[in-house]
Amino acid sequence: MTTATLRAGIDLGGTKIQAVVCDDLDRVRGEFRRPTPTEGEPADVAAAIVEAVNQAALAAGVDPSDIAALGVGSPGQIDVAAGTVSQAGNLPGWRGVYALGSALTDALGMPVILGNDVQVAVMAEMELGAGRDYGSFIGVFAGTGVGGGVVLDGVLWRGRGAAGEIGHMVVEADGALCPCGREGCLEAYAGRAAMEAMVRRRVANGEHTKLLKIMAKKGKTRLASGVWAKALKKGDPMAVELIDRAVWAMGNGIASAVNLLDVEAVIIGGGLGLRLGQPFVDRVAEAMRPHLVMAMHPPALHLAALGDLGGAVGAALLVQDHAPRRPGPQPVTRPVHHIAPAD
Amino acid sequence: MTTATLRAGIDLGGTKIQAVVCDDLDRVRGEFRRPTPTEGEPADVAAAIVEAVNQAALAAGVDPSDIAALGVGSPGQIDVAAGTVSQAGNLPGWRGVYALGSALTDALGMPVILGNDVQVAVMAEMELGAGRDYGSFIGVFAGTGVGGGVVLDGVLWRGRGAAGEIGHMVVEADGALCPCGREGCLEAYAGRAAMEAMVRRRVANGEHTKLLKIMAKKGKTRLASGVWAKALKKGDPMAVELIDRAVWAMGNGIASAVNLLDVEAVIIGGGLGLRLGQPFVDRVAEAMRPHLVMAMHPPALHLAALGDLGGAVGAALLVQDHAPRRPGPQPVTRPVHHIAPAD
Numbered sequence: 225m226t227t228a229t230l231r232a233g234i235d236l237g238g239t240k241i242q243a244v245v246c247d248d249l250d251r252v253r254g255e256f257r258r259p260t261p262t263e264g265e266p267a268d269v270a271a272a273i274v275e276a277v278n279q280a281a282l283a284a285g286v287d288p289s290d291i292a293a294l295g296v297g298s299p300g301q302i303d304v305a306a307g308t309v310s311q312a313g314n315l316p317g318w319r320g321v322y323a324l325g326s327a328l329t330d331a332l333g334m335p336v337i338l339g340n341d342v343q344v345a346v347m348a349e350m351e352l353g354a355g356r357d358y359g360s361f362i363g364v365f366a367g368t369g370v371g372g373g374v375v376l377d378g379v380l381w382r383g384r385g386a387a388g389e390i391g392h393m394v395v396e397a398d399g400a401l402c403p404c405g406r407e408g409c410l411e412a413y414a415g416r417a418a419m420e421a422m423v424r425r426r427v428a429n430g431e432h433t434k435l436l437k438i439m440a441k442k443g444k445t446r447l448a449s450g451v452w453a454k455a456l457k458k459g460d461p462m463a464v465e466l467i468d469r470a471v472w473a474m475g476n477g478i479a480s481a482v483n484l485l486d487v488e489a490v491i492i493g494g495g496l497g498l499r500l501g502q503p504f505v506d507r508v509a510e511a512m513r514p515h516l517v518m519a520m521h522p523p524a525l526h527l528a529a530l531g532d533l534g535g536a537v538g539a540a541l542l543v544q545d546h547a548p549r550r551p552g553p554q555p556v557t558r559p560v561h562h563i564a565p566a567d
Numbered sequence: 568m569t570t571a572t573l574r575a576g577i578d579l580g581g582t583k584i585q586a587v588v589c590d591d592l593d594r595v596r597g598e599f600r601r602p603t604p605t606e607g608e609p610a611d612v613a614a615a616i617v618e619a620v621n622q623a624a625l626a627a628g629v630d631p632s633d634i635a636a637l638g639v640g641s642p643g644q645i646d647v648a649a650g651t652v653s654q655a656g657n658l659p660g661w662r663g664v665y666a667l668g669s670a671l672t673d674a675l676g677m678p679v680i681l682g683n684d685v686q687v688a689v690m691a692e693m694e695l696g697a698g699r700d701y702g703s704f705i706g707v708f709a710g711t712g713v714g715g716g717v718v719l720d721g722v723l724w725r726g727r728g729a730a731g732e733i734g735h736m737v738v739e740a741d742g743a744l745c746p747c748g749r750e751g752c753l754e755a756y757a758g759r760a761a762m763e764a765m766v767r768r769r770v771a772n773g774e775h776t777k778l779l780k781i782m783a784k785k786g787k788t789r790l791a792s793g794v795w796a797k798a799l800k801k802g803d804p805m806a807v808e809l810i811d812r813a814v815w816a817m818g819n820g821i822a823s824a825v826n827l828l829d830v831e832a833v834i835i836g837g838g839l840g841l842r843l844g845q846p847f848v849d850r851v852a853e854a855m856r857p858h859l860v861m862a863m864h865p866p867a868l869h870l871a872a873l874g875d876l877g878g879a880v881g882a883a884l885l886v887q888d889h890a891p892r893r894p895g896p897q898p899v900t901r902p903v904h905h906i907a908p909a910d
Binding site: 360372374376381382383384385386387388389390392393394395396397399404406407408409472473476477479480481483484485486487488514515517518521 | 703715717719724725726727728729730731732733735736737738739740742747749750751752815816819820822823824826827828829830831857858860861864
């Protein structure tokens with residue numbers, strides 16, 4: 225195999241940058257993860273992406289110049305044609321428009337294709353992961369926020385460009401305040417940012433929890449998914465209660481989506497989903513059941529198969545989608561030989 | 568024009584049977600409406616349908632033998648191939664399976680095609696009504712219950728066969744009991760059956776309302792849409808409160824669906840929607856807004872353009888869908904020259 229068929233993918237998140245180098249069978253040949261800069265400006269984020277791509281190439285044992293192209297899954301508003309990202313509020317100094325594509329091309333010397341971070345993760349599950357065997361599914365990614373995507377007849381449904389906002393389906397009328405500013409959204413109950421805000425409010429009000437102690441012990445400044453998992457394991461009542469609440473909200477919101485679309489499957493991922501794993505998925509399935517019109521014929525529920533590499537692998541798939549480099553028919557599904565576990 | 572191109576359509580509801588006779592430009596040439604039998608068995612309902620078709624033919628000035636085929640939009644579980652309807656709980660003695668198709672063919676001497684009542688109403692709006700100019704929309708029909716349909720890329724999305732249950736999206740966690748037995752469904756707040764049950768409970772508890780008096784004065788035994796409209800006009804506090812609640816629930820549920828699918832438009836119909844009309848649609852649009860991710864770019868909201876003939880006209884369209892009788896390309900949209908007002 226020549227190295228000319230290598231593609232790189234970046235999952236640009238608010239807390240970490242995940243890079244992969246994939247070959248033409250979509251096998252992950254190398255990967256690298258680093259924190260997202262929390263200060264500075266978009267050019268600092270671009271520099272961190274460049275470093276991550278170079279390190280992933282090193283891990284793959286190849287030279288960055290052997291990589292044909294880079295796909296980037298980004299938050300914010302993406303202009304694919306212009307190669308720009310705007311309004312990426314979770315990234316430092318990124319309220320305006322930044323030409324991320326040309327900055328990366330200049331530094332790496334390769335074509336760069338941008339895509340929406342959640343959409344590429346859904347596409348990765350569709351083409352290579354837990355969605356491979358389904359014509360229709362809903363992807364729900366519970367991490368800092370709750371993102372999603374709807375695949376119908378094997379195609380990501382984009383609507384007028386903003387479809388898939390399952391995290392902002394209303395699960396409780398006049399309910400909890402969501403980071404988006406609206407009330408009662410699924411994300412207000414099942415997104416880590418909203419859950420952490422709730423913990424901090426309750427602790428400020430004199431309630432007790434092990435969550436913040438576990439966080440400090442792990443050297444974190446945020447209630448990462450691993451912090452929640454550990455607190456659950458220790459039976460911390462506040463952690464148990466808030467995860468119960470997240471499960472309940474996921475059950476409500478996903479059941480509503482399933483009643484509307486009657487999809488074959490639901491795929492649950494994101495940092496929190498992956499960390500809590502199959503028991504979390506099973507609990508969500510149970511929470512959905514009382515609300516399902518087709519309760520006797522529920523959709524299949526699966527954990528995202530690509531783990532926390534899904535976003536980066538999906539970003540690498542952008543390269544194929546926008547600039548097919550392999551002649552002849554493409555296989556419908558392709559094996560993934562290396563999947564790193566969720567951290 | 569020869570009469571050989573005439574088609575009949577039946578909208579089989581829990582309270583009324585609506586028949587139309589349409590020509591090959593989908594113009595309504597004659598119509599007839601009668602109550603659905605409330606006692607007896609499926610054969611009695613079939614006889615009532617036969618009478619309605621014959622009366623609609625009379626109104627059209629044609630002989631029933633001039634009608635090429637009949638489409639029937641029915642509640643319950645439809646087996647299109649077998650021509651059977653089962654589990655139509657709102658129809659008398661109809662818990663089991665009944666071969667409605669062959670019963671009607673035997674009596675009328677014409678081919679009969681069955682379809683889902685809500686789906687045919689959505690298809691009618693898509694092909695001939697308020698959905699004609701949109702590639703994607705959600706239809707929401709608020710009547711005795713709340714039914715719906717999702718049109719994506721100009722095609723009714725059926726999922727595994729049960730898609731479109733917008734009436735059973737959860738709008739309030741652990742909320743009001745729905746006639747379906749689940750809790751917090753949109754239909755529990757915006758379906759006439761649930762609203763009437765609430766009124767009767769509150770009156771039994773000593774509360775006052777003009778709703779039941781208006782009902783009696785109109786010679787009705789149910790709180791029909793016209794009863795609600797009249798009570799609203801008179802400013803009856805319970806009617807105002809429950810319609811407010813229905814608007815609120817519609818806003819929540821439809822906003823969730825729009826956040827998921829980002830469709831171009833929402834079309835509101837059904838007995839209650841049509842009777843309360845554009846002011847009701849405008850109030851729902853306002854109630855949606857606080858929950859919309861794309862609040863600056865909301866979908867267009869429209870009242871169903873075919874009024875309460877939509878179900879029957881949509882049923883007549885089934886004849887074309889399943890057995891095209893006109894050679895050559897079909898026009899994408901066709902004019903409707905006669906639309907009866909909602910009653």
